[in-house]
Amino acid sequence: MKRIAVLTSGGDAPGMNAAxxxxxxxxLGHGLEVVGIEHGYAGLLRGDLRPLGRPDVVNIIHRGGTxxxxxxxxxxxxxxxxxxxxxxxxTHAIDGLVLIGGDGTFRGASALAKAGGPPAVGIPGTIDNxxxxxxxxxxxxxxxxxxxxxxxxxxxxxxxHEMLHFVEVMGRHSGWLAVAAGxxxxxxxxxxxxxxxxxxxxxxxxxxxIAGGKRSVIIVVAEGYEGxxxxxAADIGPRLSxxxxxxxxxxxxxxxxxxxxxxxAGSELGCAAVDALVAGASHLMVGxxxxxxxxxxxxxxxxxxxxxPTELLxxxxxxA
Ligand code: F6P
Numbered sequence: 001m002k003r004i005a006v007l008t009s010g011g012d013a014p015g016m017n018a019a020x021x022x023x024x025x026x027x028l029g030h031g032l033e034v035v036g037i038e039h040g041y042a043g044l045l046r047g048d049l050r051p052l053g054r055p056d057v058v059n060i061i062h063r064g065g066t067x068x069x070x071x072x073x074x075x076x077x078x079x080x081x082x083x084x085x086x087x088x089x090x091t092h093a094i095d096g097l098v099l100i101g102g103d104g105t106f107r108g109a110s111a112l113a114k115a116g117g118p119p120a121v122g123i124p125g126t127i128d129n130x131x132x133x134x135x136x137x138x139x140x141x142x143x144x145x146x147x148x149x150x151x152x153x154x155x156x157x158x159x160x161h162e163m164l165h166f167v168e169v170m171g172r173h174s175g176w177l178a179v180a181a182g183x184x185x186x187x188x189x190x191x192x193x194x195x196x197x198x199x200x201x202x203x204x205x206x207x208x209x210i211a212g213g214k215r216s217v218i219i220v221v222a223e224g225y226e227g228x229x230x231x232x233a234a235d236i237g238p239r240l241s242x243x244x245x246x247x248x249x250x251x252x253x254x255x256x257x258x259x260x261x262x263x264x265a266g267s268e269l270g271c272a273a274v275d276a277l278v279a280g281a282s283h284l285m286v287g288x289x290x291x292x293x294x295x296x297x298x299x300x301x302x303x304x305x306x307x308x309p310t311e312l313l314x315x316x317x318x319x320a
Contacts, residue, residue: 001095003033004277005049008066009040009101009108012254013125013139015262016066016100021057022270023098028054030278035092039069040101041076041108047088061263064142064256070101076108082115094118096277098270102126102137103302106285110298119282121273122298123266127253130174132304133296134287138269141261143170143253144180150249151185151218158216164206164237164244168221168229170253177253178222179308183316185220190316191232192222194308199232203239205320210241217242268293 006023008016020036027034036056038048060067075081089097097120099109109120124131127143147169158165167187171177175192182190188209189202206217219236221229229246237244258266265288272286272293284295 001032001278003035003093004096004098004274005035005037005089005092005094006052006068006098006100007037007040007044008068008070008125009099009105010070010072011102011126011128012065012070013127013137014064014142014256014258015138015266016125017060017063018258018263018266019100019123019125019138019270020052020066020068021061022267023274024052024057025054026271026274030274032274032278035094036068040071040073041085042071042073043069044085044088045073045076045081047091049088049092061267062257064258066100072104077111082111085112086116089118096120098123098273098277100125100138102128103131106131106298106301110283110302113283113298119277119280121276121281122285122301123269123273124285124287124301127177128171128174129176130172130306131285131287131301132306133285133294133301134306135289136261136265138262138266139254139258140176140180142256142259143177144184145259146253146256147177147181147249148184150247150252151181151187151220154247155185155216155218158218162215162242164217164219164240164242166219166221166229166233166237166244166246168223168246168248170249171222171224173224175222175224175308176306178220178225179312179316182220183312183319185218187220188214188217189219189320190222191219191225192308193224195313196226199226199235203236206236206240215242
């Protein structure tokens with residue numbers, strides 16, 4: 001193995017830069033050349049490759065987003081797209097790939113390997129935290145803290161005005177962000193896809209709290225829950241006596257300087273991915289479970305789900 005390439009794909013996530021930095025430094029440490037592929041799989045198809053040396057990854061560990069750029073490509077997973085990707089990788093003599101992203105990224109990596117691409121190792125990076133095979137994906141911890149800061153701010157005004165606030169967080173089909181931010185933010189209720197048809201329960205409980213003297217309420221809603229915050233507010237808001245507002249946090253959750261946890265995980269997983277490639281591994285993702293780095297076959301990362309534990313959902317109900 002002489003030359004490896006690294007790319008980021010899907011939604012950007014804080015901590016991706018730490019993983020790029022670690023991949024480059026570890027690769028150079030192994031005596032490899034390292035190449036960056038810009039703008040994810042779309043950039044791979046276009047041949048947007050550039051050499052990465054130590055100077056290219058200086059002062060990036062604290063930056064949000066990804067210095068390589070990212071994107072989602074509809075063309076890449078087609079037979080023609082995959083063939084084009086293999087051709088580009090052959091032309092640039094790439095012997096190994098490090099792919100940083102979510103389950104869609106690994107689905108693409110799997111297809112690429114089957115189409116004749118070089119050995120590939122993945123690193124989980126998505127604020128959704130829904131990738132099977134790791135306790136946490138890069139970006140999740142930062143996004144939770146960003147959402148939490150927003151919830152704390154909303155609580156100040158909710159308390160001052162004695163109002164009901166619906167705060168929508170991202171997460172696509174997963175409730176991880178909503179559950180974590182809601183739990184840490186002391187939300188009166190969390191609505192997430194893992195607990196469908198929950199509105200009536202929340203209305204009954206919140207009405208009882210208001211009757212008991214509660215004068216401000218925050219309901220955190222996952223974007224993947226039954227119409228998101230707007231859907232929940234349209235149904236729940238008119239059934240409660242407090243005036244209500246809706247705040248959607250949106251892409252604010254994707255940006256920002258990564259937390260220490262995301263920087264550490266990116267550093268650890270970048271090195272682990274290169275070590276795995278050098279050891280001859282392929283077709284797997286390196287993730288973190290407990291304190292250990294573990295390897296998971298690509299297929300499992302997208303055919304299985306990293307579920308929010310039922311214990312955490314029960315805890316939410318207990319503390320609501
Ligand atoms: O997967 C990360 C994520 O931020 C999801 O939480 C969200 O649903 C989606 O990406 C938004 O994607 P886009 O930026 O393409 O609208």
